[in-house]
Amino acid sequence: QVQLVESGGGLVQAGDSLRLSCAVSSRTFSTYCMGWFRQAPGKEREFVAAISGGGGGTSYADSVKGRFTISRDNAKNTVYLQMNSLKPEDTALYYCAAEENTNGVVVDIRSYDYWGQGTQVTVSS
16 A cells, blocks of 8 residues: 655745655655645646656646756655745645656646645745
């Protein structure tokens, strides 16, 4: 059973930074594409960023490009999302997810196999 546990969310002001972490219990973590998604109240869950198993490939939503950075430490089975210059519109429940079937970067939410419970990020203006 693969488990994902997010942490690092909180309440911050616009312009501040946060780093989210997602710890994954799996012996094959380094083979997973890992993604971050978010869901704001009343909206659908949307793609934020993804990183390939080896870390060499990444992809970002246009809304976060240049402000957010996804990274991973395969020795620690952990993926991170560094969020800088936060805006009120970044407020959402942030989820990490794992995709085990593709050797690359996956942005399609429907392709992901395992999900965490989410961590709340709230940005005040």
